[in-house]
Amino acid sequence: MTTYPFTSIIFDLDGTLVDTAPDLTGALNHVLELNNLDPVSVQQVRDIVGYGARVTIERASLNMASR
Numbered sequence: 001m002t003t004y005p006f007t008s009i010i011f012d013l014d015g016t017l018v019d020t021a022p023d024l025t026g027a028l029n030h031v032l033e034l035n036n037l038d039p040v041s042v043q044q045v046r047d048i049v050g051y052g053a054r055v056t057i058e059r060a061s062l063n064m065a066s067r
């Protein structure tokens with residue numbers, strides 16, 4: 001068995017340690033492009049993210065449809 005010099009692994013799920021909004025924006029824009037929808041900005045992603053991937057995609061799609 002391998003031993004490690006640490007006893008815990010910490011995941012930053014809310015973006016306080018690492019800003020993942022740019023990565024999420026890239027992934028979301030890829031999905032939107034595949035569905036012939038306009039891309040969203042990093043700020044728009046920050047405003048709509050927070051309840052999982054499905055809700056984020058739905059919110060982005062609605063956001064683009066209301067333009």
